[in-house]
Amino acid sequence: MSQPVAEKISQLRSLVRLLVESSEVVIKEWEAEAAQASEPNNTPDVPSPALYEARRVIIGACGMCIDLVQDPLLRLGEVVSSYFAAKCLNIAVQARVADIVAEADPQRGISVEDIGRRTGINGRKLAQLLRCLSTIHIFSEIKDGYFVNTRTSEYMVANDSIQGGAVTEKLPAVLFDPVKTHSRSPRESAFQEAYGTNSTLWEYLEEPVEQPDGTMGPRPAFNTWIGGMMAAGRAESSATYVDYPWHTLGSRTVIDVGGGLGGMSLELAKRYPDLKFVVQDREAVIEKAELIWKQELPEALEAERVKFMRHDFFTQQPVKEADVFILRHILHDWPDDECVTILRHLRDAMRRDSRLLVADKVMQTTAGSPLLKSAPSPLPANYGYAHHMGNILAIGMLALFNGVERTPEEFSALAENAGLRVVKIWECRGLAYVTEMRRNDYDG
Numbered sequence: 001m002s003q004p005v006a007e008k009i010s011q012l013r014s015l016v017r018l019l020v021e022s023s024e025v026v027i028k029e030w031e032a033e034a035a036q037a038s039e040p041n042n043t044p045d046v047p048s049p050a051l052y053e054a055r056r057v058i059i060g061a062c063g064m065c066i067d068l069v070q071d072p073l074l075r076l077g078e079v080v081s082s083y084f085a086a087k088c089l090n091i092a093v094q095a096r097v098a099d100i101v102a103e104a105d106p107q108r109g110i111s112v113e114d115i116g117r118r119t120g121i122n123g124r125k126l127a128q129l130l131r132c133l134s135t136i137h138i139f140s141e142i143k144d145g146y147f148v149n150t151r152t153s154e155y156m157v158a159n160d161s162i163q164g165g166a167v168t169e170k171l172p173a174v175l176f177d178p179v180k181t182h183s184r185s186p187r188e189s190a191f192q193e194a195y196g197t198n199s200t201l202w203e204y205l206e207e208p209v210e211q212p213d214g215t216m217g218p219r220p221a222f223n224t225w226i227g228g229m230m231a232a233g234r235a236e237s238s239a240t241y242v243d244y245p246w247h248t249l250g251s252r253t254v255i256d257v258g259g260g261l262g263g264m265s266l267e268l269a270k271r272y273p274d275l276k277f278v279v280q281d282r283e284a285v286i287e288k289a290e291l292i293w294k295q296e297l298p299e300a301l302e303a304e305r306v307k308f309m310r311h312d313f314f315t316q317q318p319v320k321e322a323d324v325f326i327l328r329h330i331l332h333d334w335p336d337d338e339c340v341t342i343l344r345h346l347r348d349a350m351r352r353d354s355r356l357l358v359a360d361k362v363m364q365t366t367a368g369s370p371l372l373k374s375a376p377s378p379l380p381a382n383y384g385y386a387h388h389m390g391n392i393l394a395i396g397m398l399a400l401f402n403g404v405e406r407t408p409e410e411f412s413a414l415a416e417n418a419g420l421r422v423v424k425i426w427e428c429r430g431l432a433y434v435t436e437m438r439r440n441d442y443d444g
């Protein structure tokens with residue numbers, strides 16, 4: 001069914017209006033940011049609320065404009081083959097093209113033949129890949145066959161963390177399997193299909209293999225993953241450290257359940273010097289956590305503001321009646337039944353006024369939720385393209401764990417099944433949220 005012309009015209013005009021208004025906000029905020037850059041307490045990685053809002057309106061409006069004006073068949077073709085652009089990026093990262101380009105004079109760039117010689121990839125073929133990326137502003141071809149970095153490709157320099165998810169390639173095999181498609185087990189996801197294992201990812205990483213020195217230890221990917229969790233936390237969570245009122249917690253103790261290397265606690269410890277922490281995780285991970293804290297915040301260890309504890313969150317929580325429990329990037333790794341088990345153990349350990357803070361993304365559908373801020377019309381309620389990345393990452397959770405990034409209503413259902421309730425969703429800037437849960441008998 002094609003959209004009536006009058007409706008298309010009205011939508012396009014509204015979108016252009018949004019673009020013009022929001023662009024003025026961005027310009028004003030950029031100017032203010034530049035003026036504040038030298039001020040102490042400046043947090044450059046977190047945009048101001050006005051800039052954050054204007055940015056997502058612009059991104060959403062650009063995405064909707066493309067959809068509105070482009071031929072639908074071409075657009076479908078572009079989405080279905082976006083995989084090719086992803087592959088070009090994977091190859092460019094693997095070949096360290098951005099690092100090679102960064103060594104060249106930015107006025108002159110570097111020839112694709114030179115990049116080809118350094119990477120071992122045929123120059124003419126490499127040019128096809130780099131042109132595909134340059135067209136979407138990752139690298140720029142400044143004259144025929146000469147490339148420079150852009151503000152986006154500069155982020156690839158000396159950066160190992162940009163990787164695509166090979167596991168998702170097995171997603172169709174699981175989704176079309178008449179039995180596995182209905183599975184709610186964390187052991188029947190695309191990950192097990194791709195790696196021919198029955199282990200969950202976390203078990204798999206810790207399986208003993210021979211190390212270079214002949215001893216047995218975790219798989220090499222173990223270190224990449226736990227470092228990656230810390231990097232992902234840094235990239236996605238900055239706003240949660242300032243948009244939730246941590247300062248009101250004074251000198252309370254925070255139990256970071258499944259805390260990994262304690263990345264969230266570490267950042268909070270730096271900003272809120274009175275807070276105390278207990279970081280819990282599996283044995284192999286928690287051993288590494290202490291080393292990281294020794295390097296990054298030794299004074300917290302000396303002052304005994306942080307303790308490290310081996311703990312399986314599918315068993316009884318050993319720290320009873322703590323003030324605050326946090327779960328960052330944990331529930332999204334597990335299907336509903338496992339999440340309810342994790343939450344029940346926390347509910348059993350909570351005082352009546354303890355709080356549980358879940359720092360997972362909260363998904364908003366295009367139809368919206370009364371618990372989340374909606375985008376201005378005619379954008380879809382979830383700001384469309386601006387929140388596309390959240391949805392992409394959610395597919396990763398499905399592929400790796402049969403996991404889910406949840407809507408507010410899905411979080412409420414989990415909480416209810418565990419004797420808790422969601423009291424507030426703190427919408428932080430970026431893809432970050434803090435969902436505050438309390439015991440269902442808490443009446444504060």
Ligand SMILES: C[S@@+](CC[C@H](N)C(=O)[O-])C[C@H]1O[C@@H](n2cnc3c(N)ncnc32)[C@H](O)[C@@H]1O
Nearest residue numbers: 202233258259260263281282311312313328329
């Ligand atoms: C995605 S990471 C998040 C880590 C950390 N919360 C953060 O935000 O950086 C998931 C963590 O859950 C831990 N984990 C997995 N199964 C666990 C279990 N049964 N008990 C405790 N921790 C577990 C993993 O070792 C990993 O550190």
